[in-house]
Amino acid sequence: MIFKSGGIAAAMAVAFFAATSLPATAQDDAAQCGTDRTIDIAEMTWPSAAALAHIHATILDKGFGCSVEIVTGDTVPTSSSMLTRGTPAVAPELWTSAIEDAWAKGVEEGTVVQLADAITDGTVEGWFIPQYTQAEYPELTTAEAVIARPDIFPDPEDSSKGRLYSCPPGWACELSTSALYEAYDMADSWNLFSPGSGGALDASIARAFTREEPILFYYWGPTAILGKYPAVQLEQGETKPDVYACNTDPDCTDPAGVTAYPSSPAVVGAAAWVRDEAPHVADYFSKVGLTNAEISELLVYGDENQADAAATAENFLRTKQDVWTSWVPDAVAEKVLAELG
Known part of the structure; x- marks a missing residue:
């Protein structure tokens, strides 16, 4: 018994020495x-x-x-x-x-x-609609398809037209959204709504989703809004860097063109x-x-x-x-x- 205990103690001592000596x-x-x-x-x-x-x-x-x-x-x-x-x-x-x-x-x-x-x-940037709206109208997968149905997205202040929620004044995305609004020739059937701030845009989106109302809006990601609310990005065709550069340049004199937003x-x-x-x-x-x-x-x-x-x-x-x-x-x-x- 003593021998075995001593053997164990010796073995433990050797193991401890080895462990503390290892690199x-x-x-x-x-x-x-x-x-x-x-x-x-x-x-x-x-x-x-x-x-x-x-x-x-x-x-x-x-x-x-x-x-x-x-x-x-x-x-x-x-x-x-x-x-x-x-x-x-x-x-x-x-x-x-x-x-x-x-x-x-x-x-x-x-x-x-x-x-x-x-x-x-x-990164994500583009035009979005709620997932529940697309579930009700499955044909709404492209910007063109949505633009053809302003009646689904009526402007609360002018129900004869649809409403596209743009970016706050001074943001670069205000330029790009305004340019696409022009390039899609939307003025006759859509109003371009400019919120006063990013918070106002978020509030408009949150209100629509809470009430399960249709809404067409510009947004970008990653953001809390896209994490919280199930939105679907609309297809806008191919990305044309030269067109996008002009659409976001206030000094560009070329006509606005249709392009998808690039992924930065x-x-x-x-x-x-x-x-x-x-x-x-x-x-x-x-x-x-x-x-x-x-x-x-x-x-x-x-x-x-x-x-x-x-x-x-x-x-x-x-x-x-x-x-x-x-x-x-x-x-x-x-x-x-x-x-x-």
Whole structure:
């Protein structure tokens, strides 16, 4: 008995020595930040990008042990600073269509890198109707089919015409929607309604869906509206970049033309030093792409609870563990989960 106990004790001692003497596992190595530099993450001005900034900041801080800072950002100033100064380190949802040439040059010269598509199936922009309206009128799949039926979408203030809900004054989408309204020659049978603000547009859409009324409206995604309300995007034919460019340029003198809205690329952009100095962090960001529907869904929480970006991010981390834990090694996931309690 004594001999066996001693044997077990000896075996345990050997096992303990071996365990404490072994080098860190590959997973433990992958759970390290890899750089002492602060990884500053751009929090853009729109809800999806802001929420993503807080999601990634939490995972890098609590999971990888990085020094992280969230900084205010927007497409042009963020990309310009990243290209010239290497900061911010990461822009988790960078729409590159507005900075196409400068960004492509930076990638080619090696000052910045695209680590992933932030929105894996591309951004959405176009004209929508409720799913329940299309279920009642299954032929309404194209813009032309809807335009031929203004009676289904009567203007509350002028029932002799239909109503198309456009964008608020000053937004680029106001130009594109107005141009398509002209190109489709809708003036005789449709009114183009311009809401006073984004909130007013959202309220009009929410009211129609709550009452299950038909509505034709411009919108874009990922957004809480498209996550909350089952809308169907209308087909508008092929995308014609030159026509779209003219439709959104107030100085273009060509007649407005019919074109589908392009899907703008939204990428995880980073300063090149992140890839070079913190390869595990770069590898993490290569896996974080979400679909339009997934991002719209995460925004619904913020919309319904009047939650800020940080609270929206925390809700995602708590309720979508099956999604984000697939982005990281188990050791990182365990640390973040422990922090969430």
